Amino acid sequence: AQSVTQLGSHVSVSEGALVLLRCNYSSSVPPYLFWYVQYPNQGLQLLLKYTTGATLVKGINGFEAEFKKSETSFHLTKPSAHMSDAAEYFCAVILMNTGFQKLVFGTGTRLLVSP
């Protein structure tokens, strides 16, 4: 079965520092992988996705993620954190369900950004 594991329920960085949020997946087939962001009291917004092709995927707000098959990882990075990046981040993978697709989410990582 396909699933994702996010290491670290909380990550704290200083403004301007590198952001690294970790996600590992388990999948018996090439996965479709996603990162979603949830700002306080809001719904989820797609940051970026990997389906096929280039393994380094660029998303919105300066975030990017690299699909590494050998490490079964899809870590999310941003070179320089901004206060507005403080939010909950979810890694997700597609699971086929009787021919229809559904998203399976990780447990989330809260990013805290200090001045």
Added chain:
Amino acid sequence: DTAVSQTPKYLVTQMGNDKSIKCEQNLGHDTMYWYKQDSKKFLKIMFSYNNKELIINETVPNRFSPKSPDKAHLNLHINSLELGDSAVYFCASSPYSGTQAYNEQFFGPGTRLTVL
């Protein structure tokens, strides 16, 4: 011009009551979803409808009944509410996926349900 909207945004009710949450999307999508986010922020799919037809039905108590009057609306009715139903419920929509390439899901703002 909200893409996916939900009403109400907050819902506070007593145990044993019946309540409904409504969802509407104006994106022209064929597929709609209900997710539950618990107090630990864990998100799990509950139901999915494609063009008014139920296609995904996770292990959800029978007290939860989705209804899709048309492909732009997916409502969630909950009978005999229990304390454990307290959560944030998200509606989402996407173009039809089926076995084709993934199509992005667009999420509503959520409905925070509190059962007392």
